[in-house]
Amino acid sequence: MPEELYEIEANIPANPIEEYLRMDRMPHIWCPGCGIGTTVNCFVRALQTSGLDLDKVAVVSGIGCTGRVAGYMNLDSFHTTHGRAIPFATGLKLANPELKVVVYSGDGDLTAIGGNHFIHAARRNMDITVILINNMIYGMTGGQVAPTTPVGATASTTPHGNFEETFNLPFLAESCGAVYVARWTAHHVRHLTKSIKEALAKKGFSFIEILAPCPTLYSRRNKLGDGLDQMEFYRDHSQIKNGADTKSVAIDFQGDIVVGKFVDKERPTYLEAMNNHYQKKYGDRYVPSEEMRKVFHA
Amino acid sequence: MAEVAEQTKKAAKGSVVISAERCKGCGFCVEFCPPEVLELASEYNSKGYHTPILVKRELCTGCDICGMVCPDFAIYGYIMKKKSKEA
Numbered sequence: 460m461p462e463e464l465y466e467i468e469a470n471i472p473a474n475p476i477e478e479y480l481r482m483d484r485m486p487h488i489w490c491p492g493c494g495i496g497t498t499v500n501c502f503v504r505a506l507q508t509s510g511l512d513l514d515k516v517a518v519v520s521g522i523g524c525t526g527r528v529a530g531y532m533n534l535d536s537f538h539t540t541h542g543r544a545i546p547f548a549t550g551l552k553l554a555n556p557e558l559k560v561v562v563y564s565g566d567g568d569l570t571a572i573g574g575n576h577f578i579h580a581a582r583r584n585m586d587i588t589v590i591l592i593n594n595m596i597y598g599m600t601g602g603q604v605a606p607t608t609p610v611g612a613t614a615s616t617t618p619h620g621n622f623e624e625t626f627n628l629p630f631l632a633e634s635c636g637a638v639y640v641a642r643w644t645a646h647h648v649r650h651l652t653k654s655i656k657e658a659l660a661k662k663g664f665s666f667i668e669i670l671a672p673c674p675t676l677y678s679r680r681n682k683l684g685d686g687l688d689q690m691e692f693y694r695d696h697s698q699i700k701n702g703a704d705t706k707s708v709a710i711d712f713q714g715d716i717v718v719g720k721f722v723d724k725e726r727p728t729y730l731e732a733m734n735n736h737y738q739k740k741y742g743d744r745y746v747p748s749e750e751m752r753k754v755f756h757a
Numbered sequence: 758m759a760e761v762a763e764q765t766k767k768a769a770k771g772s773v774v775i776s777a778e779r780c781k782g783c784g785f786c787v788e789f790c791p792p793e794v795l796e797l798a799s800e801y802n803s804k805g806y807h808t809p810i811l812v813k814r815e816l817c818t819g820c821d822i823c824g825m826v827c828p829d830f831a832i833y834g835y836i837m838k839k840k841s842k843e844a
Contacts (some may be wrong), residue, residue: 471774474833475824489828491781493807496828504825643789648825687784690826694789 479503481533492686494671495525499532501648502563502583504591505655516559518715519548521568523675524599524726525592528563536690542572548587556730556749559588559659565592566607570626578655583664586692590655591628591666594673595672595710600699602676609712613680630705633722639665640705640722645672646693647718663728670716681715731751771819773811777778779831782806786823786832792816793824 464478480503516538518527521544529536536691539547548560556735562569563708568578569591593594596614597603604614606626614621639661643651651669658665670676672689683689692750693716698707708717728733730748738743773795780802786809787795794813802808809832813815817834824833 471772472835474774474776474830476830476833480830484827486779486781491782492785493828496830497785497826500825500827522842645826648822652825685783686828689789690785691788 464606470521471663476500476503477754479506479533480535481521482530483691487531489524490673490675490686491532491643492672492674492689493524494594494673494686494690495528495668497645498590498592498651498669498671499528500748501652502535502561502655503657506650508652509656511659511718513560515557516561517548517551518561519551520542520562521525521564521573522599523565523568523597524594525563525565526568526599530737542568542574542576544568545573545576545585547590548586549576552585553730553748554753556586560586561659562587562589564589564591566591566628569596571627571630578635580633581632581637581664581666583725584636584638584732586663586728586730587665588655588658588661589664589666591656591668592671593628593668594671594677595647596673596677598673598676604660605708609714611712612677613679615676625710627709628668629708629721630734632664632668633705635665636726637666637722638724639667639720641666641715641716641720642668642670642708644670644697644716644718645695645717646690647697647699650699650718657720663724663726670710672737769815769817769819770773771817771834772814773817773819773823773832773834775809775811776831777802777808778804779829780808781829781831782808783828784809785826785828789826790823791820792818804832 461648518529518532520526522541529538542565543564548562552560595607602615605619611620629640640693642652674686697716697718699719700717704720734747794817795809796812798810819834819836821834823835
């Protein structure tokens with residue numbers, strides 16, 4: 460190997476993720492083989508290429524393993540109470556419509572404890588991006604059964620197998636009115652990065668479900684191996700079907716996973732609908748909140 | 758001149774940087790590296806995890822898939838710029 464083709468030490472770029480993370484909090488609490496860090500990598504790379512002003516991006520999380528993301532991101536972020544990430548994000552967006560608000564939380568937080576907030580934010584088409592990490596279990600509290608646990612899977616509260624019907628989250632989001640719905644796994648890093656970038660650019664309620672391995676509780680209790688085995692399962696059993704009918708993408712225990720971008724449509728957001736309605740009703744007497752802000756901050 | 762071009766074709770296009778102390782030894786980077794240039798070392802880091810090492814240096818393309826799948830932000834790939842002849 461010719462020596463001159465190797466790069467001199469000074470030219471090696473720094474880790475691109477470090478300026479986006481609070482490195483004083485590393486190492487993070489996630490277990491070896493957990494997929495949440497992988498999704499954070501993809502999120503940061505999507506942010507890098509999106510061209511967004513980082514001073515105008517806010518990350519909101521709830522409680523849980525994924526809820527730690529808000530604390531690790533070197534952006535304006537807030538770690539809310541359990542399940543209340545979406546209502547906090549709604550308030551943030553309405554009070555300051557210039558912000559790009561990203562809700563980054565887990566399946567239990569967003570669809571069980573905060574399930575009602577989720578469906579109403581989608582119904583109103585609130586202009587936020589929701590990234591949901593689905594590890595199919597309550598990871599932080601000891602592996603209890605979640606609304607996303609597949610039928611037949613074992614959890615600490617269902618030692619003989621789960622018998623409750625499982626949420627089909629893309630279908631739930633679409634039927635409630637989300638304008639962008641996609642599902643990926645922690646294995647599909649390139650697709651996921653592109654999808655997060657699209658969701659950040661989308662106006663309205665954009666929703667991405669990401670399946671991630673939970674080696675410590677879900678995989679161990681169900682005898683599915685470690686995080687790497689789960690990632691290999693995602694590689695071997697995922698089918699990319701963009702535009703698939705969300706009714707057909709439910710998840711079975713160790714069955715095939717349909718991934719892809721399912722919904723990408725246009726609908727007026729909450730703020731647009733409100734401004735249109737009141738402008739029709741009151742004409743020039745109505746001042747939209749964006750205009751009011753300019754007056755107050757002038 | 759032709760000889761130099763031949764050597765350039767074989768030389769690595771990229772490389773990886775590994776922060777061994779941050780690694781938890783999950784093996785994602787080793788498994789999902791497209792040209793399969795990484796391997797888990799037989800040595801341990803201070804936490805007792807086997808960390809990846811670059812074994813097939815000349816095949817690395819700097820695609821950064823390892824950096825994207827790494828859940829611990831401990832590895833990243835980059836594309837090397839060719840060093841000019843004078844330097």
